Amino acid sequence: MQALVIVGHGSHLNPGSSDPAFSHADTIRASGAFDEVREAFWKEEPSFREVLRTLESEEVFVVPLFISEGYFTEQVIPRELRLSDWDPEDWDSDGTDADHVTVQAGDVDKTVHYCGPVGTHDSMSDVIVERAKSITDDPDVGEGFGLAVVGHGTERNENSAKAIHYHADRIRESGRFEEVKAVFMDEDPEVDDVTEFFEAEDVVVVPLFVADGFHTQEDIPEDMGLTDDYRTGYDVPTEVDGHRIWYSGAVGTEPLVADVILERADDAGADLADAIERVRRRTESEGAASAGD
Amino acid sequence: MSASAPLEDVADALAEHADDGIDFDGLVVEPADGGYRWETPDEQVTVGEDGLRERADDPYATNWYYWERVVAGHDTPRRAFLRWLEGADDLGVPERYDELRGGHTRSWGELAVTAVLSEGGRRRYEVRHEDDLGEDVDAYTDPLEARHLVKHDDEGRYRPLSTAPSLPHGWAFVDLDGGEAVQTVEYVYPATVSNWHREREGDLDVDHWDEVAERQTGIYGIVEQLDGDALEWAAEACCVDSQCLKRREWDESDDEELDVPRGDGEFPCREPCSLFVAAARKFTTLEREESREYTFELTPAEKEQLEDIVDAVADGRTDEIREADVNEGANRYRARFLRAKRMDDRGLSGTPTYPEDHE
Numbered sequence: 034m035q036a037l038v039i040v041g042h043g044s045h046l047n048p049g050s051s052d053p054a055f056s057h058a059d060t061i062r063a064s065g066a067f068d069e070v071r072e073a074f075w076k077e078e079p080s081f082r083e084v085l086r087t088l089e090s091e092e093v094f095v096v097p098l099f100i101s102e103g104y105f106t107e108q109v110i111p112r113e114l115r116l117s118d119w120d121p122e123d124w125d126s127d128g129t130d131a132d133h134v135t136v137q138a139g140d141v142d143k144t145v146h147y148c149g150p151v152g153t154h155d156s157m158s159d160v161i162v163e164r165a166k167s168i169t170d171d172p173d174v175g176e177g178f179g180l181a182v183v184g185h186g187t188e189r190n191e192n193s194a195k196a197i198h199y200h201a202d203r204i205r206e207s208g209r210f211e212e213v214k215a216v217f218m219d220e221d222p223e224v225d226d227v228t229e230f231f232e233a234e235d236v237v238v239v240p241l242f243v244a245d246g247f248h249t250q251e252d253i254p255e256d257m258g259l260t261d262d263y264r265t266g267y268d269v270p271t272e273v274d275g276h277r278i279w280y281s282g283a284v285g286t287e288p289l290v291a292d293v294i295l296e297r298a299d300d301a302g303a304d305l306a307d308a309i310e311r312v313r314r315r316t317e318s319e320g321a322a323s324a325g326d
Numbered sequence: 327m328s329a330s331a332p333l334e335d336v337a338d339a340l341a342e343h344a345d346d347g348i349d350f351d352g353l354v355v356e357p358a359d360g361g362y363r364w365e366t367p368d369e370q371v372t373v374g375e376d377g378l379r380e381r382a383d384d385p386y387a388t389n390w391y392y393w394e395r396v397v398a399g400h401d402t403p404r405r406a407f408l409r410w411l412e413g414a415d416d417l418g419v420p421e422r423y424d425e426l427r428g429g430h431t432r433s434w435g436e437l438a439v440t441a442v443l444s445e446g447g448r449r450r451y452e453v454r455h456e457d458d459l460g461e462d463v464d465a466y467t468d469p470l471e472a473r474h475l476v477k478h479d480d481e482g483r484y485r486p487l488s489t490a491p492s493l494p495h496g497w498a499f500v501d502l503d504g505g506e507a508v509q510t511v512e513y514v515y516p517a518t519v520s521n522w523h524r525e526r527e528g529d530l531d532v533d534h535w536d537e538v539a540e541r542q543t544g545i546y547g548i549v550e551q552l553d554g555d556a557l558e559w560a561a562e563a564c565c566v567d568s569q570c571l572k573r574r575e576w577d578e579s580d581d582e583e584l585d586v587p588r589g590d591g592e593f594p595c596r597e598p599c600s601l602f603v604a605a606a607r608k609f610t611t612l613e614r615e616e617s618r619e620y621t622f623e624l625t626p627a628e629k630e631q632l633e634d635i636v637d638a639v640a641d642g643r644t645d646e647i648r649e650a651d652v653n654e655g656a657n658r659y660r661a662r663f664l665r666a667k668r669m670d671d672r673g674l675s676g677t678p679t680y681p682e683d684h685e
């Protein structure tokens with residue numbers, strides 16, 4: 034038997050923080066690729082400490098629903114899962130190319146494949162583009178559009194900015210959008226000045242965050258001038274300084290993230306048959322359908 | 327006839343396994359004299375294969391089939407929990423079947439979990455709030471729904487601690503098989519079945535406060551500084567039965583027990599949870615302050631009123647205090663009167679919190 038564990042941050046204060054983990058888990062459950070699928074959280078339950086013992090499978094694929102490599106993926110998660118043989122060096126990553134490592138956990142008789150976070154997998158670039166498609170309700174979006182990928186910034190974690198640049202660079206190279214920029218909440222170039230960085234009149238703004246919360250629903254919309262008070266809401270698009278800003282909210286809620294999770298497990302050797310194909314078909318159409326609402 | 331199908335399966339399984347021998351919950355079947363010896367506490371006969379098949383509706387046979395062929399999973403928490411649910415270790419098969427016919431219920435935290443006998447000895451399960459037994463509530467059959475149902479209490483407040491005794495009412499999971507029943511329970515109270523099972527097997531891995539505090543990094547690194555007294559108060563604040571239904575098995579360290587009652591919960595708490603650690607971090611920073619002497623003027627009734635307010639907040643009773651019940655110290659009008667009379671911009675009784683800033 035093989036199990037998938039999606040590990041997320043969760044929250045003691047914000048009940049919506051675990052929603053993306055739940056919904057991606059449901060998508061993957063429905064694909065039937067794993068005998069067991071379970072969500073685990075740093076701040077909710079089951080905790081990282083106790084999730085492995087809830088599984089009957091001998092083989093467990095652990096995929097962090099985190100954006101960047103760093104404190105959580107390299108220290109907290111392995112420590113709390115009791116992956117004592119794990120060494121961050123094993124990932125051999127410079128901040129954006131962690132892959133997977135196979136180790137034993139200290140409290141259960143199971144083989145654990147500990148994968149890199151969803152945020153730094155190549156296919157996350159596709160999710161950002163998918164997000165742009167769904168927020169503009171235009172499957173061909175790109176021509177005449179700029180794209181801003183928003184990150185937290187380096188104050189918390191040096192690799193967080195690396196992940197943002199990594200995807201911005203990849204999408205720019207694809208040539209799909211007129212311009213692609215990485216912008217940040219707490220360092221230059223700042224999201225506050227987003228309109229200054231683009232020639233294109235239409236700019237899609239996609240925050241590379243796992244869940245919607247305080248930053249994506251309150252700070253960023255106010256910082257960009259979409260609204261003076263997040264509680265009154267804002268239009269998509271909103272006209273700011275002669276640009277139309279298409280603000281998408283956290284990329285982590287995009288259904289296609291389920292596909293990235295599967296890709297991580299696939300890279301680590303999970304036996305998935307055609308689950309990736311099926312999940313991709315389903316989540317792409319789901320995203321398109323919800324954008325049309 | 328659909329009712330015969332489950333028994334058909336039992337008959338086939340009996341015939342298939344009799345040659346290897348069966349010995350389960352009082353039923354013994356083994357090859358003997360060209361046929362099979364069939365032995366239960368009520369009967370001992372030798373039968374041929376047809377006789378064996380005819381006994382497929384015997385409670386001992388269906389019971390064997392259910393546990394060994396349907397549930398299986400030897401040594402799993404799932405199986406142990408389902409066995410515990412119907413008292414399989416204490417009751418013989420006929421007594422259990424008598425109980426199960428009308429539905430046998432046990433409580434797990436605030437949950438009532440009911441096992442009911444179904445066709446061919448199969449069991450079906452139901453899971454609901456124990457207060458909702460016998461009530462007409464919304465029925466669910468997909469365990470995954472439990473994640474969303476128990477996220478908020480009856481007042482719509484977020485429940486960050488799954489085992490807080492604030493489980494919402496008004497729903498029931500019905501017509502579940504064993505795996506689904508355990509999954510539902512595990513979505514309501516995550517990891518409780520696994521840890522309970524470990525405890526029963528004598529291998530619960532308890533991590534005491536000293537180890538947990540030492541392990542913390544980042545903003546939680548400071549919790550190591552929380553002293554023994556403050557740890558007692560923290561456990562009294564967070565872990566007693568009125569706040570959390572897990573039974574606290576961790577202590578200050580392997581050889582220093584906390585005096586706070588552990589609680590009577592069915593399932594254990596094996597280490598301080600994330601909520602406790604986050605609260606402990608705040609308590610640690612608060613405990614860095616030294617006590618000071620302040621001089622206040624209060625009437626005796628006002629002093630008691632402050633105590634009432636602290637009690638009402640600590641016991642989560644503020645919502646219950648009626649708007650016009652001015653006999654309650656924690657009544658809103660009473661509190662507003664006290665504030666109007668005794669507090670100004672310097673705070674309580676005109677006494678500044680930091681007198682040195684006002685000199």
Ligand code: SF4
Nearest residue numbers: 565570595598599602
């Ligand atoms: S530490 Fe254990 S007993 Fe205390 S609140 Fe957390 S789960 Fe409950």
